[in-house]
Amino acid sequence: MNQEHSKQLFKEAQQYIPGGVNSPARAFKAVGGTPPFMVKGEGSKIFDADNNEYIDFVCSWGPLILGHTHPQVVAALKRVTELGTSFGAPTELEITLAKMVCDAVPSIEMVRFVNSGTEATMSALRLARAFTGRDKIIKFDGGYHGHADGLLVKGGSGMATLSIPDSPGVPASYAENTLVAPYNDIKAVEQLFRQHEGNIAAVIIEPVAANMGVVPPQPGFLAGLRQLTERTGALLIFDEVITGFRVAYGGAQALYGINPDLTCLGKIIGGGLPVGAYGGKRQIMEKMAPTGSVYQAGTLSGNPLAMTAGITTLSALGQPGVYEQLEKTARRLEEGIARAAAATGVEVNISRVASLLTIFFTGNAALNYQAVAASDTVRFGRFFWQLLEQGIYWPPSQFEAAFISLAHSEKDIETTVAAISTAFKSLTA
Numbered sequence: 242m243n244q245e246h247s248k249q250l251f252k253e254a255q256q257y258i259p260g261g262v263n264s265p266a267r268a269f270k271a272v273g274g275t276p277p278f279m280v281k282g283e284g285s286k287i288f289d290a291d292n293n294e295y296i297d298f299v300c301s302w303g304p305l306i307l308g309h310t311h312p313q314v315v316a317a318l319k320r321v322t323e324l325g326t327s328f329g330a331p332t333e334l335e336i337t338l339a340k341m342v343c344d345a346v347p348s349i350e351m352v353r354f355v356n357s358g359t360e361a362t363m364s365a366l367r368l369a370r371a372f373t374g375r376d377k378i379i380k381f382d383g384g385y386h387g388h389a390d391g392l393l394v395k396g397g398s399g400m401a402t403l404s405i406p407d408s409p410g411v412p413a414s415y416a417e418n419t420l421v422a423p424y425n426d427i428k429a430v431e432q433l434f435r436q437h438e439g440n441i442a443a444v445i446i447e448p449v450a451a452n453m454g455v456v457p458p459q460p461g462f463l464a465g466l467r468q469l470t471e472r473t474g475a476l477l478i479f480d481e482v483i484t485g486f487r488v489a490y491g492g493a494q495a496l497y498g499i500n501p502d503l504t505c506l507g508k509i510i511g512g513g514l515p516v517g518a519y520g521g522k523r524q525i526m527e528k529m530a531p532t533g534s535v536y537q538a539g540t541l542s543g544n545p546l547a548m549t550a551g552i553t554t555l556s557a558l559g560q561p562g563v564y565e566q567l568e569k570t571a572r573r574l575e576e577g578i579a580r581a582a583a584a585t586g587v588e589v590n591i592s593r594v595a596s597l598l599t600i601f602f603t604g605n606a607a608l609n610y611q612a613v614a615a616s617d618t619v620r621f622g623r624f625f626w627q628l629l630e631q632g633i634y635w636p637p638s639q640f641e642a643a644f645i646s647l648a649h650s651e652k653d654i655e656t657t658v659a660a661i662s663t664a665f666k667s668l669t670a
């Protein structure tokens with residue numbers, strides 16, 4: 242594979258941008274080598290600076306569920322750009338997207354738009370603390386909720402990959418208020434509630450964990466959290482930044498039938514532009530300024546471009562048969578990988594919920610971070626490069642989800658399965 246231009250660009254980028262990237266996972270630290278610099282996308286494909294073509298399973302880490310440069314999204318963005326990119330004043334577009342979100346997500350009665358998932362979780366936690374008058378929160382080991390100070394405690398995603406259990410620069414007094422439990426372990430959560438009785442403001446969770454690779458909730462786990470938080474007066478916050486409009490139109494809460502108090506959204510609702518959102522019960526959301534006294538603001542929050550990309554994307558996702566198609570494509574991929582693994586004898590655990598999929602290089606069940614952390618990351622790195630050289634752009638870390646989009650065709654999946662089969666064979670050679 243020719244990487245001449247990407248290599249040059251990566252070298253130059255590192256002179257001006259720390260590590261050459263604006264988000265750590267892009268630097269390929271977990272798999273080594275030079276990340277391809279991208280030039281354009283089209284449907285399921287992306288093209289790099291050396292004219293290499295890839296079938297893309299990163300999809301900008303989730304937002305591009307319709308695929309790259311979806312004609313409707315591009316056309317809508319062109320139209321709205323000509324009218325003005327931002328006013329710092331309310332627009333009707335914000336109402337349109339807010340209504341779509343409230344109609345789709347069972348527990349959301351009101352929603353506030355921000356510019357990233359990080360802002361969404363940070364603001365939801367501030368609101369939960371203000372609403373309950375308590376300071377402590379519970380998160381789960383391997384869960385990632387953006388990079389706000391108090392949440393950089395045993396996070397997953399880039400941090401699990403880089404083995405940084407905590408980040409320097411986070412005051413110990415912040416981290417102190419963040420309690421961490423193993424995912425899928427309701428007993429551990431009960432114990433934290435006993436130890437810190439009356440002090441826990443909220444439990445924040447990815448209802449399907451996807452930032453330590455895909456780890457589904459065990460039956461009864463989410464319901465257990467719902468009961469426990471209700472009983473103790475803490476708020477249950479679903480971080481659906483990945484799962485919202487992904488695992489179902491109404492998110493994981495619709496899929497599993499659990500109503501959280503607050504929900505964080507991002508990624509898909511921005512249709513490829515920077516957006517986040519948090520929403521929930523009216524009685525809680527009205528504590529936000531200007532109706533209430535909890536402060537949160539944003540110069541570009543709810544800007545016309547982001548709202549338009551979101552509205553257009555959600556409209557497309559609201560069409561009949563969309564989630565059935567995603568399921569069918571993802572199942573086809575899962576079954577193909579399982580066949581390739583069986584044929585080559587490579588030990589993997591294929592963990593999938595809807596159009597989120599991780600191939601863990603371990604025999605362990607995907608129960609929690611500790612279980613999946615046993616994966617053979619060296620083997621994953623070899624697998625990753627085998628795929629890239631065959632034109633498959635898989636997430637460059639063992640602890641990430643591959644994202645399947647509506648643009649992935651049957652042929653794309655066939656090509657991908659053949660490439661995975663070749664990669665598996667080379668691992669056992």
Ligand SMILES: *Cc1c(COP(=O)(O)O)cnc(C)c1O
Nearest residue numbers: 357358359385386387480482483
């Ligand atoms: C991506 C992600 C975030 C952070 O969103 P950004 O837009 O990157 O700030 C938060 N929570 C989850 C579950 C995510 O996957």
